[in-house]
Amino acid sequence: MTALAGNGILISVIVYHRSLHEPMYLFLSMLASAGILLSTSTMPKALTIFWLGTQAISFDACLTQMFCIHFLFVADSAILLAMPFDHYVAICSPLHYNTILTPTIIRKIAGATLTRSFCIIFPSVFLLKSLPYCRTNIISHTFCEHMGITRLSCADISVDVWYGLAAALLSTGLGIILITVSYILILHTVFHLPAHEAQRNALGTCDSHVCVILLFYIPALFSVSAYRFGRKSIPPYVHILPANLYAVIPPLLNPVIYSVRTKQIWEGAVQMFLQLGK
Template sequence: MPQGRALQSTMALFSANNVAAVNDSDTRRAGCFLTGIPGLEHLQIWLSIPFCSMYVAALAGNGVLICVIVSQPRLHGPMYVFLSMLASADVLLSTATMPKALATFWLGSSHISFDGCLTQMFFIHFLFVADSAVLLAMAFDRYVAICSPLRYTAILTSTVIGKVATATLARSFIIMFPSIFLLKRLHYCRVNVIAHTFCEHMGIARLSCSDISVNVWYGLAAALLSTGLDVILVAVSYMHILRAVFHLPSRDARCKALSTCGSHVCVILLFYTPALFSVFAYRFGGRRIPRYVHILLANLYVVLPPVLNPIIYGVRTKQILEGAKQMFSKLAKGSK
């Protein structure tokens, strides 16, 4: 297949011109090389333009969103606190991947140390799991707001929100930290070239000549017990929300409730759809789906939702839009 020959030639070029890891000590000392997007090397400069634009837009949009929420006391409610947590995780997730990818595209700076690769892998997966947990918390927030509106302030207190934030970070750490040791225990004796724009768990594991079945099963279990479980709980929450909405007495109340949840549903679809498609296509698509499609999708799901989330909430949420106008008007007056 042309795609397979392109990947083989790319790996051969990297191994010939850079470092071939022939044993465990060489790999750990020499580090790894990221190929970028195999099969699309001739387009990487052009592909870097939209990716760079999206990354800058993600930093700007989420930065503004966080500043608006922090600067406006009336936006310190549970929903907006969770939204600021989502924006923070989005910025960190895109920053963990895009700068290195752009350096590979523009400067050919494909080398990364072994420990650096493990660190990048940990933070990418850690932040992805945290993102998913925040979306679950936001779904619970909407569930309480619509199904138990009179108990909303009593249930979602500042103490509860603090515990949710702590649990989100703790769960992500507990799930992803063992993956570092699962990778460190392996014996590496193959070419140290990762056909990707960033380091991820199975990409590193496949450089090993040891049995990686534990890594495979652990990765699958971690995905099912974190993101998979979150998807199920979010779906259950919205089933209850829709049932409660359609039992509301007036049409205006139903429209207002659906509009309130609309922004969150859009964000959920933006986050989970490309991520789950990428996971299932990677596991079950086999060679029918070119490798570069997997890598492009992987890059999209770490940069596209961070770009669109602030736009969705800024346009659909009146309080945030008004808060942004007030913040910029104060800045404009202060600069005069």
């Protein structure tokens, strides 16, 4: 509920204030929207398992949940990649910022993000549908995860394993490399600024994003690698905990981080609530 409220308020503040209709905040609203969808894709079913004991889910519903979770994960990765590009243009080429990141370009980036995520994840649905399942139908997890479903099959799953690994590398691995390159270029420009105050202000625009990246990628990378390379040596609960963390913690803390670290959002939220209270 906190994640839904925080991201909902963040989106409302950005929509409410026309001064926040800038690329940085539009990317942030996309991230908040993905956070809401990720929370609602995983937590309601997990809560019914814990509270009501309703542990059953149909195969098609399980595939749908799996698609939504991984689709949103890849979309999150793309949005986190687009945000340092915004920082790079703002710091390295501020005079051309409005001509480079136009509303048309933002729409194209959003469309490319959704298309890329769909193209990477959708084939896994067909791969899972084509597998025969004759073993246990119990997934040791709180939500349907690609490798968790794949390992229920009694057929050769090497294609699914390698496809899942390729999808993780295309989304997570490539995203980390490009984000790292972006910040190397940003830091190179920042440390060549003549004034220390300008350096501090430029770095201040990036620290929130770095915190969000760490919150997102550290548990996600651990979960992906543990499922594929440490399945026998790592206890099941160690698999489950990081997967739940990357589905819950980033949507929960992202609004808090950006509200605290971004003055415009904090002031916009205060103004919006004051207007609603009149």
